[in-house]
Amino acid sequence: MKKAAKILITAAFLSAAPLLLLAQTPPHPNGGNAPGPGNTPVGGGAPLDGGLTVMLILGAAYGTRKVFQLKK
DSSP states (O other): OHHHHHHHHHHHHHHHHHHHOOOOOOOOGGGGOOOSTTOOOTTTTOOOHHHHHHHHHHHHHHHHHHHHHHHO
16 A cells, blocks of 8 residues: 555656746847847857767777777
């Protein structure tokens, strides 16, 4: 009976979570100022490629190392 109650409570929480956990709306581009030549995208135009490339290279190196270790 206790196991069924735990499952029921967990299922009720997971089904109600999307209603309770709402995110904030994104900020207006350019900080709400009038649009102009300095209009930046939402998020400030942060570069995503720098860290992603490093992670892909490190992951490939780790995978290569594991393959060579399995061959020994």
